Amino acid sequence: MSTINTENLILDAPTDAKKVLEVENLRVQYDTPRGAVRAADDVSFYLKEKEILGLVGESGCGKTTTAMAILQMVQSPGRIVGGQIRINGRNIVGIPESELRKYRWTELSLIPQGAMNSLNPVIKIKEQMADAIRAHENIKKKDLKPRILKLFNDVGLPERVYNMYPHELSGGMKQRVCIAMSIVLNPSVIIADEPTSALDVVVQRVVAQTILEVKERLGVSMIMIGHDMGLQAQMVDRVAVMYAGRLVEIGPVMKMFKNPTHPYTQLLIEAIPSIKEKKPLKVTEGLTHDLRNTPEGCIYQFRCEHVEDSCCNEPPRMYQVGIDHFVSCRHAAERARSMELLGGYHG
Amino acid sequence: MGGLTWNYILKRFSMFLLTFWLGSSLIFIIPRLAPGDPVSAMVVRIVMREGYMENAQEIIESWKERFGLNDPMAVQYVKYLGNVVQFDFGFSLARFPTDAWDIVLPALPWSIGLLSVASVISFIIGNTIGALMGWDKTPRWLKSILPFSLTFTAIPYFMFGLLLIFILAFKLHWLPASGGYGRGVDPGWNWEFIKSIIRHGTLPLLSIIITSSGGWALGMRGLMITANSEDHFLLAQAKGLSPRRVFLRYGVRNAIMPSLTAFALGLGGLVSGSTLVEFIFAYPGTGYTLFQAIQTQDYTVIEAVCNLMILITSGSVFFIDLLYPLLDPRITFKSNK
Numbered sequence: 267m268s269t270i271n272t273e274n275l276i277l278d279a280p281t282d283a284k285k286v287l288e289v290e291n292l293r294v295q296y297d298t299p300r301g302a303v304r305a306a307d308d309v310s311f312y313l314k315e316k317e318i319l320g321l322v323g324e325s326g327c328g329k330t331t332t333a334m335a336i337l338q339m340v341q342s343p344g345r346i347v348g349g350q351i352r353i354n355g356r357n358i359v360g361i362p363e364s365e366l367r368k369y370r371w372t373e374l375s376l377i378p379q380g381a382m383n384s385l386n387p388v389i390k391i392k393e394q395m396a397d398a399i400r401a402h403e404n405i406k407k408k409d410l411k412p413r414i415l416k417l418f419n420d421v422g423l424p425e426r427v428y429n430m431y432p433h434e435l436s437g438g439m440k441q442r443v444c445i446a447m448s449i450v451l452n453p454s455v456i457i458a459d460e461p462t463s464a465l466d467v468v469v470q471r472v473v474a475q476t477i478l479e480v481k482e483r484l485g486v487s488m489i490m491i492g493h494d495m496g497l498q499a500q501m502v503d504r505v506a507v508m509y510a511g512r513l514v515e516i517g518p519v520m521k522m523f524k525n526p527t528h529p530y531t532q533l534l535i536e537a538i539p540s541i542k543e544k545k546p547l548k549v550t551e552g553l554t555h556d557l558r559n560t561p562e563g564c565i566y567q568f569r570c571e572h573v574e575d576s577c578c579n580e581p582p583r584m585y586q587v588g589i590d591h592f593v594s595c596r597h598a599a600e601r602a603r604s605m606e607l608l609g610g611y612h613g
Numbered sequence: 614m615g616g617l618t619w620n621y622i623l624k625r626f627s628m629f630l631l632t633f634w635l636g637s638s639l640i641f642i643i644p645r646l647a648p649g650d651p652v653s654a655m656v657v658r659i660v661m662r663e664g665y666m667e668n669a670q671e672i673i674e675s676w677k678e679r680f681g682l683n684d685p686m687a688v689q690y691v692k693y694l695g696n697v698v699q700f701d702f703g704f705s706l707a708r709f710p711t712d713a714w715d716i717v718l719p720a721l722p723w724s725i726g727l728l729s730v731a732s733v734i735s736f737i738i739g740n741t742i743g744a745l746m747g748w749d750k751t752p753r754w755l756k757s758i759l760p761f762s763l764t765f766t767a768i769p770y771f772m773f774g775l776l777l778i779f780i781l782a783f784k785l786h787w788l789p790a791s792g793g794y795g796r797g798v799d800p801g802w803n804w805e806f807i808k809s810i811i812r813h814g815t816l817p818l819l820s821i822i823i824t825s826s827g828g829w830a831l832g833m834r835g836l837m838i839t840a841n842s843e844d845h846f847l848l849a850q851a852k853g854l855s856p857r858r859v860f861l862r863y864g865v866r867n868a869i870m871p872s873l874t875a876f877a878l879g880l881g882g883l884v885s886g887s888t889l890v891e892f893i894f895a896y897p898g899t900g901y902t903l904f905q906a907i908q909t910q911d912y913t914v915i916e917a918v919c920n921l922m923i924l925i926t927s928g929s930v931f932f933i934d935l936l937y938p939l940l941d942p943r944i945t946f947k948s949n950k
């Protein structure tokens with residue numbers, strides 16, 4: 267049973283939906299005095315048209331870094347040391363700044379992590395909305411206001427916000443402004459970095475709902491970073507799980523929740539609190555090694571229950587285990603494969 | 614705009630009055646803590662010059678009586694406050710019977726002229742250098758030469774002034790070494806006089822600008838680096854705004870606020886002059902006047918200069934307080950809560 271040839275695990279033909287964003291072997295590191303922090307290591311995934319991809323993992327695992335790399339905005343001392351990022355087939359890694367600006371906001375927009383501080387406190391909301399438009403279009407002055415008000419309407423903001431300053435808005439309203447801002451130019455991809463984590467629970471749901479509505483109406487693709495697995499389950503089509511700078515599993519959300527494949531995904535899913543049953547909390551906090559000296563072999567070897575000698579020598583590659591479903595663990599892939607076979611027998 | 618409210622203006626105005634009163638009181642106390650008194654000091658000077666003075670002790674006593682220096686401190690203080698309110702400090706004690714204001718006022722335009730030009734230029738140069746040094750998109754070649762402009766900050770400006778005098782005045786004879794304008798030039802609105810003022814002002818101006826823009830630059834650099842990592846700064850970049858716009862509207866616009874306050878605080882210094890620079894260049898400003906007044910323990914002139922300084926400082930802070938809500942909309946909001 268355990269000797270299935272992993273090379274034959276490619277089960278499914280690639281799906282035909284268009285891939286708006288492809289990340290290939292992305293590597294980002296922060297150069298620190300005590301060595302390079304490999305915050306994104308060989309990360310590959312794709313985002314399909316109209317899809318929402320959730321990106322989860324404990325804090326510090328490299329989610330924001332990956333998002334910033336896609337936007338080509340990794341902050342010093344960080345830099346992209348390898349890989350490609352393709353938007354509608356065109357690579358944007360290493361292209362000149364002036365070229366890049368044409369992609370910014372028109373193709374790729376951002377709903378930032380700290381909505382609280384993402385608006386300039388000394389500039390009116392209308393100006394901050396307007397300068398995104400003006401940077402990319404020649405718009406007539408009289409067309410500006412109706413266009414912005416329409417966006418406010420789309421995200422459930424009252425018109426008076428137009429003339430307000432950020433400090434006059436509540437957290438939820440600021441986040442809505444950020445959402446409205448992210449769609450002013452109808453981008454192909456929106457990256458939302460924990461768009462709701464700074465808000466209280468009720469507002470969280472409402473804002474999440476707003477994002478979903480906007481996404482549905484525009485048919486835009488999204489990457490939704492978050493650590494609330496429950497919220498993710500309700501919002502996204504597929505989930506990507508990161509651990510210590512690596513992508514460990516990516517797959518359709520229902521499948522991942524019902525049958526998590528990678529041991530780390532299993533741990534995350536088990537850790538979701540449930541009202542129906544009380545269960546002992548498994549410790550999931552904290553990495554077990556320093557991102558500066560990543561071990562040889564599998565990144566998860568120190569915490570894995572199923573670790574074998576072979577795990578410590580050779581890093582796993584991404585094995586496909588289903589439609590749009592990949593896992594970076596040879597053994598998990600084998601187990602998934604056999605489950606699939608058993609599942610086949612039973613119905 | 615954030616908008617001004619009466620409540621806010623009133624609060625700020627009471628702050629202004631309070632500051633002014635505290636400052637004035639200090640100016641009353643401090644010179645009186647020094648040993649001796651102005652009358653004795655003057656008599657001693659006369660004795661030193663003339664070699665002898667008849668009835669010195671009686672003269673001292675009668676003058677002290679006349680200037681009210683024998684009154685209890687409390688009485689002196691109340692009288693003083695009365696003077697402050699009227700902004701009239703009476704005669705100069707050292708150059709009786711000249712009025713204190715007649716000594717201070719003629720010096721005023723010199724200091725204000727020299728220092729306002731110097732401050733504005735230093736502020737602009739310093740903040741520009743600082744903002745560029747703190748910005749991550751500044752061209753590398755520029756970033757590598759900018760710090761050299763700050764090396765002069767380490768030199769005290771009077772040392773630098775002496776160096777300038779030595780090279781540009783004594784060695785090269787390009788510029789005059791001292792004074793406010795040339796002898797034999799007719800003061801008034803004529804080109805000769807203006808030219809003379811500019812030539813005489815150049816060295817003091819240079820020594821202030823070159824040595825003080827560094828302070829602005831260092832401060833601005835820090836503020837700019839902070840502004841650079843603000844979330845809204847990053848978002849502005851992600852929006853694809855031009856680097857110039859990001860720099861000005863999301864960087865400098867936010868980082869400049871504390872510098873503006875510091876600038877306003879510095880305005881009071883305009884009337885007090887820059888004592889050391891004026892001393893070195895024998896520049897006829899209030900700084901030089903204050904220096905002489907302190908030497909002769911001339912209470913009334915010291916009081917006149919210092920009260921003027923306090924008035925301008927607290928006045929400009931009040932003014933900036935009124936301006937701030939227009940620049941930073943959060944201010945009124947907070948004080949209303």
Ligand SMILES: Nc1ncnc2c1ncn2[C@@H]1O[C@H](COP(=O)(O)OP(=O)(O)O)[C@@H](O)[C@H]1O
Nearest residue numbers: 296303305325326327328329330331342343557
């Ligand atoms: N400016 C920086 N300098 C050095 N290391 C950094 C910097 N920013 C992030 N890192 C490191 O990169 C890793 C990933 O960070 P981040 O992408 O912010 O994680 P996440 O968004 O998943 O919480 C972290 O371990 C962090 O220590």
Ligand SMILES: [Mg+2]
Nearest residue numbers: 329330331379
């Ligand atoms: Mg993050």
